[in-house]
Amino acid sequence: MSAHSTAARLWMAVEDRLIPALRLTTHERAIYYHLLRRTRLVGRRMLRISRRQMACVSGLSTYTARQYFRLLARKQCIRFVDRGAAGCLLSVFLPDEILPRLPAGILADSASSGQLASLARRSPIALDAAGQPRAWPRTDHFRNENFRARILHRDCHRCFYCRRALHLGKWTLDHVVPIVRGGLDTASNLVACCVHCNWEKSFTPAAEFLKSLARKKILTPSRLRSRLHALRSLASAP
Numbered sequence: 090m091s092a093h094s095t096a097a098r099l100w101m102a103v104e105d106r107l108i109p110a111l112r113l114t115t116h117e118r119a120i121y122y123h124l125l126r127r128t129r130l131v132g133r134r135m136l137r138i139s140r141r142q143m144a145c146v147s148g149l150s151t152y153t154a155r156q157y158f159r160l161l162a163r164k165q166c167i168r169f170v171d172r173g174a175a176g177c178l179l180s181v182f183l184p185d186e187i188l189p190r191l192p193a194g195i196l197a198d199s200a201s202s203g204q205l206a207s208l209a210r211r212s213p214i215a216l217d218a219a220g221q222p223r224a225w226p227r228t229d230h231f232r233n234e235n236f237r238a239r240i241l242h243r244d245c246h247r248c249f250y251c252r253r254a255l256h257l258g259k260w261t262l263d264h265v266v267p268i269v270r271g272g273l274d275t276a277s278n279l280v281a282c283c284v285h286c287n288w289e290k291s292f293t294p295a296a297e298f299l300k301s302l303a304r305k306k307i308l309t310p311s312r313l314r315s316r317l318h319a320l321r322s323l324a325s326a327p
């Protein structure tokens with residue numbers, strides 16, 4: 090297949106499937122297209138990009154640009170592999186790598202906007218006042234240092250899932266119920282976790298993810314029971 094037709098197929102997959110499924114905003118689309126151009130279209134999977142380059146690519150301030158990169162990471166389009174003085178090392182994914190990881194409800198959602206109301210009744214996808222999926226609500230919690238410190242302290246500075254010790258700059262907040270499933274940016278739905286678990290869990294329900302860690306011998310049976318108990322306690326917290 091020629092490079093031209095490969096690029097055309099990729100473009101159509103992004104336009105026809107990925108953007109509707111993830112409801113990518115204009116900024117997110119521009120950044121994603123740029124990253125595809127610099128990686129997958131030239132046979133690479135990763136690139137290193139500095140904060141300044143993030144701003145240049147998006148035409149935004151460095152702070153705002155980073156927020157959009159983080160949103161793309163939350164939507165599974167990219168993954169932060171490493172952070173260093175020279176910038177962030179990113180892995181960039183193709184629509185065919187991203188879409189199979191999405192919950193079935195989200196994919197059905199993009200297939201027919203007329204089915205949104207019935208989908209919302211059958212699944213926990215919240216709708217906004219305009220009847221559109223409230224899939225990516227944004228709050229200040231992710232960048233509120235006091236809030237993040239409280240969650241980290243509550244979770245004893247350990248990954249909520251695998252229980253590894255969390256170190257400065259090597260952890261993140263994870264939604265127990267993913268935002269795309271109607272989860273909120275509240276303390277009872279956010280846990281501290283390692284970057285690896287955050288990526289691996291993706292849209293998997295938290296209990297299922299914990300069981301997968303037990304199957305991989307990362308959690309012992311007794312540790313699994315205690316984590317499932319912690320999960321139930323979190324859900325019943327005010």
Ligand SMILES: [Zn+2]
Nearest residue numbers: 248251283286
């Ligand atoms: Zn972990």
